[in-house]
Amino acid sequence: MKQKIYLFTILFICLAGSGCKKLNDKFEQYRTDPSGPSPDKANIDLYLNHVQLSFRNFWGNDRITNPYSLTELGASLTRMEILIGGVTYANVYVPETFDELWDQAYRGVINHSNTLIPLAEKAGLTTHTGIAKILKAYTLIALVDNFGDVPNTEAILGSENTNPKTDKGDEVYTAALALLDAAITDFKTAPSGAPLNDLFYGGDVAKWTTLAKTLKLRAYMTTRLVNAADSKAKISALLTENDLVDTDAEEFVFRYGTQLDNPVSRHPKFTRTYRVGFAQVEWVGTYFLWSLTEEKGMADPRTRYYVYRQRTTSINWNGQQLPCGIRTKPAHYPASAPYCILPNGYWGRDHGNNDPIPQDNEKRTIYGVYYAGGKFDNDDNRSGTPDDGAKGAGIHPIWMASYTEFLKAEAALTLATTGDPKTLLEGGIRKSIARVIAFPGQIGVTVPATRVPTTAQINSYVTKVLSNYDAASTDGKLNIVMKEWYMALWGNGYDAYNNYRRTGKPDDMQPMVNSTPGPFIRTFWYPAVTANLNKSTTQKADLTQKVFWDKNPDPLK
16 A cells, blocks of 8 residues: 555656656666566676576476466467367467466566677677577567567567567568577687576587577478478578587477475476376377377387376276266267277377366376476376476477477478488487487486387387388378377477478367367467557457468368
8 A cells, every 4th residue: 555655656746747757767666577687786697597497487387377388388289288278269268378478488588688698798708698599589489489470679678668569470580580690600709708507508509509500490491381492492501501409419408307395396297297186287188198009009119208197907987087988979070089088098188178177186197207207107007196207307398309300301391302201200200219218217217128118119110100101192291290290299389389380280180079169279369468558469359360481271170
């Protein structure tokens, strides 16, 4: 109440003509985040910490109560995880859903990068500037990918412009690519000092440079439907240079720890699902589980690493625990589409199943040792606990070496760039499987020797995929490449969502439970925090508006 009286008083002073600047200064005080760094402190390492942690939260939010992030949103729409909250695509989300995502991007990554970069340039800290430019560029591209046209040139100007205009998506992409080029240039100059904390590459500028070039490759592939000739030329140049993320040592990941409290350092998926007796809105998608275990007539070699079955010997379900089990398969589902119950204890949830949370928290299949730092599935037949597996020492797989191989395969198929798409497809599969199998040992989890996939089992899986590839049409070959990339993307829903909108693949996605779900979400609502407060922003009429690079025809499931 005292604060309100005080603000009213200084407002009266301003109106009397003697204190407008003081009033603006006072409001600026309230706009400043007390938990963040400020320019007067000029601690460049502190700024870099905030840029990196804000980026982590933007990409994969670690909060239990508001898990919406790039990877969560994309995973839900591409059936890796459950899409819940509405029976049609139009009513799954509300603008407020995206407020924190927007905040982490603008007030976090972009704001702190904008302050850090000139300070670090003045001090000759070129590694700091390069890292900040890459993370800002990634964030700008991701904002466009998910929202379409977004503020850039007028963003984060404080009291100078509180209603920043939206820039065209292709213009923001161009600005982001320029940032990546600027970062590469920065890394060529010896820095006056190394970052105190580089949470991704430990200050290794060669790896950051490789990442920047790989992100350029990714951007040119994302936009290939806009100007195929331009994309092909730029992709070909990067392939010729051959400085791309293609080894595990170069992977772009955020690593979590095992600390339980004060603060929690565990992977958010572990924290949210390895909690006995606590109901959570967290399910692995039935379609993804089916793709792992049933689609090819053999289990994917990564299955026991990807997911952990809490109940394996017997489901013992009932109508309260698994309501869909007492219903018939929806008539609009193709005969081949999975529905509700899968064999061998793989307990997920169907796309768009909006039932209340059933009594299945300690029976549903949860996240495994890869990527969430959970438990390896050794047919334990028991619920996960906070002391299980790697205790949450997982990763956010932002860009793995296998992704580069699949991207090259797509480019070879669709743009006729160099390389045999079949060979590149095989390389992507084998790199993904090898990385997943190696992961537990790197985070302190021992996998029983009898459970580690043998060379023969891996070869059988690869042979099956390549045989299907040989027998497929051109479009079918692309579908196989994108499906195998999709399977390797476990933990990265953002790229799965981009890939699906760009190609419409995989083309056998499980339909929504509702037979009339409305149009698929092509971009999200503008967050309420900008739609309601920024006079330059006009909220979208619906979610069918496409990002500039999305030239893939309707409909998508």
